[in-house]
Amino acid sequence: MHTMLTKFFEYGEEEIEYLKSVDRTLGAAMERMGRVERVIIPDLFAALMHAIVGQLISAKATRTIWERMQNRFGEITPQHIAKQSADDIQACGMTMRKAVCIQHIAGAITQGAFNLEELLELSDADVIRRLITLNGIGKWTAEMMLINSMERRDIVSWGDIAIRRGMMKLYGLPSLTKEQFDAYRLRYSPCGSVASIYLWEISFE
Incomplete structure (x- = not known):
């Protein structure tokens, strides 16, 4: 069988440290979860x-x-x-x-x-x-x-149900408005994609 060429989304200490510094709640979750890989x-x-x-x-x-x-x-x-x-x-x-x-x-x-x-x-x-x-x-x-695919660094998708669910679980929110979402997205910037990788994982925990 032909298997599609895949790799892991590349990120390192710099992005992890940055996210921990701007968002303590996310930082604590990242600490607990260790490195999360995203296949691309x-x-x-x-x-x-x-x-x-x-x-x-x-x-x-x-x-x-x-x-x-x-x-x-x-x-x-x-x-x-x-x-x-x-x-x-x-x-x-x-x-x-x-x-x-x-x-x-x-x-x-x-x-x-x-x-x-x-x-x-x-x-x-x-x-x-x-x-x-x-x-x-x-x-x-x-x-x-x-x-x-393109490994762009700052993508947090409002249209992604799992990302929204991950945010709600992480911050203990019963619901999530677009305004709240945008505030978090701006907080994570310019490392939004790494935040997304963790939010996806949180949503499925």
């Missing part, structure tokens, strides 16, 4: 496909569908995926809407209508702006690309 997919196309598969479903379901796709199509490249029908893609266990999006995006990239590599040169905000022009890509999916 450096390949932009594979990461984008993975993010679409993961929209609105659990991490476990995402993993199952992703394994089926790799078994069925081999390497997840625009050329391989563009050749598949939406029915073949859907047969891996996702909704038809996602399958159609995946097929369209693979086609657009193969035909040169969308250049993923150009994203590497852009700011976070411009990456989001460019990605959401693609059918089926919203802000959450774009933010997942920034953190889970």
